[in-house]
Amino acid sequence: MVWIHGGGFLRGNGQPSIPGSIRNIVNRGVVLVLIQYRLGVLGLFQQAIMESGTAHLCFEDSLGATYQNFRYVSRACGFTFDMWNSGNYSMITECLMNMDPDHLIGYMMAADGNVPNALCYNMVQDNNFFPGTPRSLAKNRKNIPTIIGTNKDEWGTFELIYIMNSPTKLTNYTRAFSEFRLTQVFANFLGDQTQDALRLLESLYLESNITDSDNLAWLNFVVDIGTTFFWTGPVGRDVQLNLQNNNPDVYVYEFTYYSGADSHKTFPGWKPVTHGAETSFIFMGWSEEDLENHSLNISDVNIANLFGEAWTNFAKTGKPTSDGSWKPATSAINNTAYYEIGWNSGARPAYRNLDQIQYNEILPTLIGVETPRLKPDYNNGSLLGCPLTFVQGKVNPHHCYSIFNTSMTKPDANYYCAQFFTSSRTTLKNIDNAFENSELLNYLGSNALAKTCNKPYIGLNKHGAGWRWDNSNGNYTNWDTNAGYPTSDPNAACVVINPSNGKWQNQNCNISECFICEMVFKPGVSQNTQPAPVTVTTSRGKVIGYHFDQGNDTKQLFYGQADIFEGIPYAQPPVGSLRFSVEALKFVQEEISNFGGDPTRVTIFGESAGAASVNAHTFSPLSQGIY
Template identity: 25%
Template sequence: MRLLLVLVLLLLLTEGQQQFTTRVQTTRGTVRGFRIDQGSNRSALFYGAADIFLGIPFAQPPLGALRFQLPRPICPYQGEVGELAFKPKCAQAASPFSPGGTSSEDCLYLNVFTPSTAVPRAYPVMVWIHGGAFEIGGANEYDYEGAVRNLVSNGVVVVTIQYRLGPFGFFTTYTEEFPPNRGLYDQIMALRWVQQEIAAFGGNPSMVTIFGESAGGVSVSALSLSPLARGLFHRIIPQSGSIQVLFQSPNDVRGAIERDRAARWCNVTADPISSRDARRTLQSCLANITVARLTDAPQPPPGTGVFAISVNWNPVRDGAMFPEDPEVLARMRPRYDALLLDTRDEHALFSAPFFSGNVSAQGPGIIRDTLVRRGYGYLTDEQLDRIVSLITQNYQKGQLAANDNLGWYRVAVEAFSGEQFSRQMRQDANWLKASGSRTYLTTFAYEPRICGPSSATTGYNPIPHFAEICYLWFTAENWRSAANSSRIKPSDIAVANNMGLAWTNFAKTGQTGWPESGPHFAYVSFADTLVVGTDWRGREDRLYNKLLPTLIGNYPPTKVSPIIDSVLKHNGAKILAAWQQSLASCPR
């Protein structure tokens, strides 16, 4: 009788909880997962079935002596691996832009959502790289319910990965003590795992598409250029991101976050790139410094604002991951089928009125103020005046009164959406097309009614950075909330369905369903209906990519001197040799 009561109690405790129901044998050991079935009715809000595998380690935990080192391979698993919930996000500061879940330095895990492991198949694979300015975010924000509905149900395997952020992934002395671009090496390690293991989950390692948004889009672009990522994927989808959106060089005249933080954290004022003593002090200081201290960003200096591009944690020119300038690497890039997306009003998310609804500070001076805030401290006053004049001429529609605050706000959003994102994406499109890559272009133009950051009332409803995410991923919390309040319209469902089909068709065939860009840069304006246009971001290309460099030089400055180039390649060769030796310790 007592045993029966215990069994009943256990059944009551576990009722409704997810249980492991499936296991996969990989070369590293057993991975356990569970199956979900949301039904086959495509008229329902959620549908589709899949095997779900969460929290799969793809590298050794970057702890202790590995804290600031390149990722090390994980060879055999110790027992079964796999979780019933997402693992913590990589260590980061709390942010309203990345709600939910805990964070930890032990974070190098990935997740696999596959139609089925019961029947041998070779589904195309889509690997998602999350965004968050290389400082925040995690795989837990891209839940499997929506992914199964909008992506997996169309016949693909979806993999979501994590990588070290902020100082953990990007603080560097450009030497072996603190190797550059660790976060990108983490991504490469995850992609190596996909190549080695995804067949066991029903995926085709010869048909891998990498896609990502914001910093994830920057990562997709960066990996497509890096020689270290060759052969790990075959198609690319950068969304609202290109290598030059967030990229810098060690001699960037705008300054460097590494020198600033070395002084702030450890009172190291000597240049850690050239001073061995400075690096030794940093090693001792940073070995035990707390996560809170490392992620506690200081307030920016007055006049620079929070989005100055020279004070972020960015990928850097390093002699190994990026042995040449991006433009040079683009000429050596393999031909990748490419789908590029930006949103109509990218910059709105980075403007105060978007959240406050207060446009009273928006006037003719907003163009110059935003340029300064964006970090262009290397421009002279004369150059600033010339650029402000050119931007105003190109984006002002008719003469605006100085007190037309809303009008100037709209000019600033349009101008800096182009300057901050779209010009770099057009540049990447130029490079891709020049190399013969089949290239598709789109601008997201649907007001994000269901989810995403909401704009305060200004009389203007922009379509900001990040607006497409909830439609592509069909994020469950947002859609259920919208359904409960009867806010979902047929057009919302159409946008989500269109994105899911276009993205998965591209992963399968390299085609989207709309015309390739061709010589006239054809694109679609993406909403509940797709409207074809030409000259995608042509104005931005002519102004920012062609005209301004003739006035102010390389824009932004990414090239390095021959001496620095030599030092980077010397250090990069040593760093790369040590990493490759560590990879060889796990023969495949």
């Protein structure tokens, strides 16, 4: 089980309670891996657990545009809005590469300001890790067993932060003040429809006899709407996308248990189950004070055991309960089955039903758009300048490819690709995942030369008892099994792609066909010699970002049976951090067997921004094929 911590990509560290992690996770027969990652501007799994977070939580424009990255580079490098919109980011790259990291962090902190509709350092469409929005990428997402859920009062944490940093009291929460708070946070999302949306939300969530001065009711109303917009609504949307892909193993939960150990004494009578409350139970991360003052009880221990058993059962079997009492979701929006984890835990119908209807059905119609919009924030030095007739890959932007309608045998086509282009590594086209195959199929359907081509050669060859790519270690295949491919003919050692359906067939290598050449550039080095984005490394894998957090002490790397890897970095914005986590997951796949782990049963799980990372990996084409 690989844990990715939360903190909005700006703060936090990957060190939960070590003794509690041993007791509640490792002692149940799994290997626990904790990864640290670089935060802020420096910033292979088979199953996924997402606690209180989806990619929408930290995705630019999910709740209206924030322009975070522009504001950072504007302050640090004097970049104007017109320069940003031009799409040429070479000046940014040069500026950031030559800037002292401490100065860069200082600029980031100065430029951060108040971004009320953003809880994270937002992810963006970068034409690499995220070549589209989650919605546009969902159709190619691999179906894997998934646990996804939320806490009852997620936004309560952030309302408490607001209260602690202002003179606000419970008596402030009237109708007028609550509408002011929601307008302050979400006006950028609701736009001209803010007042109409507030009237609608009040009619849905409040009893008709609520007075304007019912302080606790209005506080709960603000928390309910914040919880819906950032968490439960996006979770419902992700469940819907999974079910549209016929994923049969999506397990939804809501954590409703209020513990005395999590007591909020700010307002008497208010007992929110806030953002991150579940982590203390999963990792048994209770403080010495909690133990000494007896604020914990047997119910707390039972909830912790429920989490530990469900999470590790899922990691081992793909199902959270051995008796089948926690059933997978079979419908979205109106009646999503879920499991309540609380004082009376058990299966329930209709997960946050009101939240789903207003967020995923009513609001998109009211405001006239479904966010995030397909609005790219591309480049950061990634545009290559492909040669004439070549197109740059969207899934893998360091690859350029083109079809050649000159019929050749497979050996001659290989030679032609390698010799004709001497400035870069060039081979027949490699296809690493379903996203690339879908992209290539679209290209073949729209290219005039491809329409006169039969079945072009790609770079897959028979090798012993298996198949191997010319320039890749990938193992993705898309055989035309309905037509009997691959055949067992030993002479049919080369592979073509059918432009009509994207399926592959093997045939004799001496048959002349058209072919697709692919040029591969070294990552980070563009054809126009733009400098690569900067990555700053630090000793011992400590994380560097908006806040400075101490990484795991080396003496704690092996505590009992816990196997902990630290210092796997994220990297530069906008989503360079997530690209590096792909490498971390590959490392886990390659090495975990040396620590007693099974590389075929890896579960990646996280909370808050960590859950957003987990969810992001399920969408990204870079993560396909490594889990």
